[in-house]
Amino acid sequence: MIVRRLYYILSYVCLPLTLLWGYFWPPAYWLLVLLIPYALIGLYDMLTTKHNVLNNYPVLGHFRYMLEFVSPEIRQYFVETNESGRPFNRITRALVYSRAKGQVDTQPFGTQYDIMTVGYHRANHSLAPKDVSESEERVTLGGPQCSKPYSASRLNVSAMSFGALSANAIRALNGGARDGGFAHNTGEGGLSPHHLAEGGDIIWQIGTGYFGCRTPEGGFDKDKFAEKARKEVVKAIEIKLSQGAKPSHGGVLPAAKVDKEIAGIRGVPEHQDVISPPIHSAFEGPTGLMHFVRHLREMSDGKPVGFKLCIGRRSEFMAICKAMLETGILPDFITIDGAEGGTGAAPVEFTNRLGMPLNEALIFVNNCLRGVGLRDKIRIICSGKVATGYDMVEKIALGADMCNAARAMMFSVGCIQALQCNTNRCPSGVATQDPIRGRAVHVPQKRKRVHRFHDATLESFRELLGAMGKEKVSELRPADIRRRTADERELSYAELYTFIDEGVLLTEAIPEGFAEDWELASAERF
Numbered sequence: 126m127i128v129r130r131l132y133y134i135l136s137y138v139c140l141p142l143t144l145l146w147g148y149f150w151p152p153a154y155w156l157l158v159l160l161i162p163y164a165l166i167g168l169y170d171m172l173t174t175k176h177n178v179l180n181n182y183p184v185l186g187h188f189r190y191m192l193e194f195v196s197p198e199i200r201q202y203f204v205e206t207n208e209s210g211r212p213f214n215r216i217t218r219a220l221v222y223s224r225a226k227g228q229v230d231t232q233p234f235g236t237q238y239d240i241m242t243v244g245y246h247r248a249n250h251s252l253a254p255k256d257v258s259e260s261e262e263r264v265t266l267g268g269p270q271c272s273k274p275y276s277a278s279r280l281n282v283s284a285m286s287f288g289a290l291s292a293n294a295i296r297a298l299n300g301g302a303r304d305g306g307f308a309h310n311t312g313e314g315g316l317s318p319h320h321l322a323e324g325g326d327i328i329w330q331i332g333t334g335y336f337g338c339r340t341p342e343g344g345f346d347k348d349k350f351a352e353k354a355r356k357e358v359v360k361a362i363e364i365k366l367s368q369g370a371k372p373s374h375g376g377v378l379p380a381a382k383v384d385k386e387i388a389g390i391r392g393v394p395e396h397q398d399v400i401s402p403p404i405h406s407a408f409e410g411p412t413g414l415m416h417f418v419r420h421l422r423e424m425s426d427g428k429p430v431g432f433k434l435c436i437g438r439r440s441e442f443m444a445i446c447k448a449m450l451e452t453g454i455l456p457d458f459i460t461i462d463g464a465e466g467g468t469g470a471a472p473v474e475f476t477n478r479l480g481m482p483l484n485e486a487l488i489f490v491n492n493c494l495r496g497v498g499l500r501d502k503i504r505i506i507c508s509g510k511v512a513t514g515y516d517m518v519e520k521i522a523l524g525a526d527m528c529n530a531a532r533a534m535m536f537s538v539g540c541i542q543a544l545q546c547n548t549n550r551c552p553s554g555v556a557t558q559d560p561i562r563g564r565a566v567h568v569p570q571k572r573k574r575v576h577r578f579h580d581a582t583l584e585s586f587r588e589l590l591g592a593m594g595k596e597k598v599s600e601l602r603p604a605d606i607r608r609r610t611a612d613e614r615e616l617s618y619a620e621l622y623t624f625i626d627e628g629v630l631l632t633e634a635i636p637e638g639f640a641e642d643w644e645l646a647s648a649e650r651f
Contacts, residue, residue, distance in 0.1 A: 197544060207237050210542070212465070217512050218536055224581035225537035225574035245609045248518060251594025257587040261598050264526050266361055268457045268502045270419075272427030275326075275360040278307035279598070280517060280583055282575075283508045283529035284330050284365070284433070286314025288378050288387045288399075289470075289546070290535075291563030293571075294555045297538045299325035300568060301575025310529065313365050313401065314378070316353050317390045323572065327358050330433070331421070332365040333375055334401035336391040345407035347424060354425035362421050363460060364414070366405070366434040369483075369509055370467025371475040373437065375401035379470055381549035382558040410650045411441075411448035419454045431458035431504075435466075436481040436489060443639075443646035446497045446630075451648045455502055459494075460529065461486050463509025470547035483509035484523055488603070488622050491524030496630030496639065512536075514585025518593075522601040523618060530582075537578040538571040 146153040167183035170176075179186040192199075207215045216237060223230040238245065267274025282302055287295045289312065302309040302325030309325045311317070313332025320327055331338065331350070338350035354362060367373055378387070378399040388395040408417040414432065422430045436442055449455055463483025467476055481489070487507055494500040507525035511517060512533035520528055532540070539553045546556040554565035590598065593605060604619035625636050635643055 201542070208239075212467075212510065213512065213532060213536075213542060217533075218542060221512055221533050221536040221578060225578040227577050230581065241609065243609055243611050246519060247607050248515070248522075248589070248593055248605055249607065250592045253594050255591045255594060255596045257591045257596060259587070261587065261590070262583045264504065264598075266458055266504055266527075267429040268455050268504075270455055271422065271429050271457045273429070274457075275308075275429055277360075277527060278305070278579070278583070279521075279526075279586065280511075280528050280530060280579055281308040281328070281506075282310055282534050283466075283531035284310040284312040284363070284368075285531055285535070286312030286336075286378070287317040287319050287390065288314045288382055288558065289556060291551075291554055291557050291559075291566060292317075292319045292386075293563050293566035293568050294535070294538050295319040296322050296568045297566055297571035298534055298575055299323040299327075300572030301534075301537070301579065302326060304572060304576040305579045307579055308360060310363065314387075315390050316356075316359070321356075321358060323568075324358065326360045327356075328361045328363055329354065329359050330363045330365050332401055333403065333405050334391070334393075334399070335407070336393075339392045341392070343402075343406075347420075350421070351424040354421070354428065359425070359428065361429040361431070361457070362425055363458075364405075364417065364421070364430070364432040366414075366432055367437070367462070368433065368466065369435045369462035369464045369480050371471040372435040372464075372480045373403050374472065374475050375403045377401075377470040377472075377547075379547055379549065384558050387558065411444045411648050412452055414445065415448045415452045415454040415456075418456050422457075429457035431456040431460060431506075433460035433462060433506075433508075435462045435464060435479075436486040437479070438642075438651075439489065440642040440645040441651045442490065443493055443630075443643050444648060444651060446493050446499070447646050448648040449499060450497060450631075455499065458504040458506055458526075459490065460506040460508060461490055461525070463507070466509040466531070483507055483520070484618075485622075487520060487524040488618070488624070492623075492625050492639070493630070495627050496625050498628040498631065500627070512582075514582055514587075514589050517582070517586045518589050518601065519606050521598060522605045523603055533578070533582075534575060537574045538566055 163184055170179040170183035170186065173179055178189055220230055262279050263276050264279060265274050266277045282298050296319050299309045299320055300323035303323050308328050310328040311320050311330050313330050313334060313336060315337030316329050335345045337353060338346050340346045380396050380398045383396055383399055385395055391399060393399050408414055418430050461483065463486055464480030465482060490505060491500065494503055504526045505524055506527045506529055507520045508529040511520060511528045511530045517528050535555055538555055540555045541553050543552050545551050549557050549559055551557040551562060554562040557563055595601065603624065604617045606618045607615050608621065609615050623636060623638055625639065629635065630639065630643055
């Protein structure tokens with residue numbers, strides 16, 4: 126091959142000639158600085174069995190790996206268009222950055238989206254716009270069985286653990302929540318000192334690993350739970366059943382991030398992968414879940430308790446609805462995580478191929494709760510690529526009461542979507558446990574950005590609501606959101622999906638699209 130012949134010429138011809146030349150003219154020896162490393166690297170490449178490319182293309186093959194190493198940055202900065210980036214495009218990222226920094230967030234020269242493309246979403250405006258009160262930015266979290274309801278913002282920080290994020294990132298998010306009067310979900314990694322350092326409102330998430338309320342054997346420790354759940358700063362408890370990025374898998378924290386502090390907080394060994402079980406050991410089945418909800422509510426002195434899940438088998442969520450009816454125990458809220466969600470490490474196939482997208486999941490959950498007559502007693506929180514005021518309008522119109530944002534909040538503290546969250550080499554210091562990298566997140570400054578982003582997004586939400594001719598959030602309906610379809614038509618979500626009547630699942634006239642799953646659902650098992 127040409128590359129191998131080049132190597133032979135440079136190594137076995139040029140190298141000896143250079144040595145001979147240097148004997149007569151000493152400055153020629155400087156060429157050995159290039160030729161000797163070239164010869165040694167090439168010899169190693171031809172003897173290696175690890176890389177086919179290097180074996181066939183000694184020395185020059187390394188340029189392939191160098192280009193591959195920087196290709197994500199090349200694509201992000203030079204190749205992708207403003208609207209083509211994934212998971213979040215440049216338009217959305219720039220909007221979050223502008224709002225977080227308090228800069229101009231307007232756009233010149235019209236939209237950059239192709240508004241005729243299939244899948245494009247929009248809402249209808251009104252010729253009689255309204256002023257929307259700031260009181261519409263808040264909603265009460267806590268149903269009829271809750272004695273300590275919480276007045277929550279419509280937009281809160283979604284579940285991100287200390288461990289997945291750096292200490293400074295957690296503190297900045299919590300400080301922003303404190304300044305803006307919204308809530309910060311801990312993620313399943315436990316209630317760490319960094320979540321408590323700035324005094325922001327906390328929603329404590331309890332995952333299958335029971336971090337922060339864990340026995341030495343990995344089970345649920347009710348005494349540890351009660352001690353922390355009664356803290357004034359903890360406003361609600363969320364049981365994590367599954368999440369959008371890796372449903373039915375359990376959380377993953379790579380060994381590179383499990384330092385002494387993380388291990389102490391979570392109660393796990395240092396420098397080992399922390400992989401949570403896929404299911405809970407503290408209860409079994411839908412009925413067991415309802416009793417666990419009541420148990421946690423009692424131990425937290427009546428605070429709101431709910432659960433989070435990504436919808437998979439429709440019959441299994443219907444089984445939870447049946448368990449609510451049979452036990453009479455109701456969660457105060459249900460957090461729906463869409464399959465498009467995710468912030469940390471997850472298996473590729475789980476991220477790409479499992480779970481129901483958020484819009485479909487919201488419609489389904491809202492239908493089920495209406496169908497059993499419980500929708501007015503349970504709040505629905507949604508999580509999955511919520512970054513703008515329009516995202517909030519859309520999700521709430523399809524059934525949510527509140528929205529959680531994870532990656533958008535990460536952008537507000539400096540995340541650049543480098544896609545290195547699972548390597549401990551996050552260049553912005555947001556998703557790492559490297560103390561030097563993490564130091565880049567300046568807490569006093571970044572907490573202000575979190576606060577500004579939250580407030581600006583809610584302001585946008587209210588402005589859009591008013592532009593649609595509505596004064597109250599409760600006036601939003603699926604018919605308000607329109608989607609361009611494959612047949613060059615545009616349909617509203619009210620036309621695209623079936624919406625069932627209140628209490629219809631408790632009658633004999635169950636709609637055709639729900640009857641089979643309702644029949645399969647059992648309150649005793651998933």
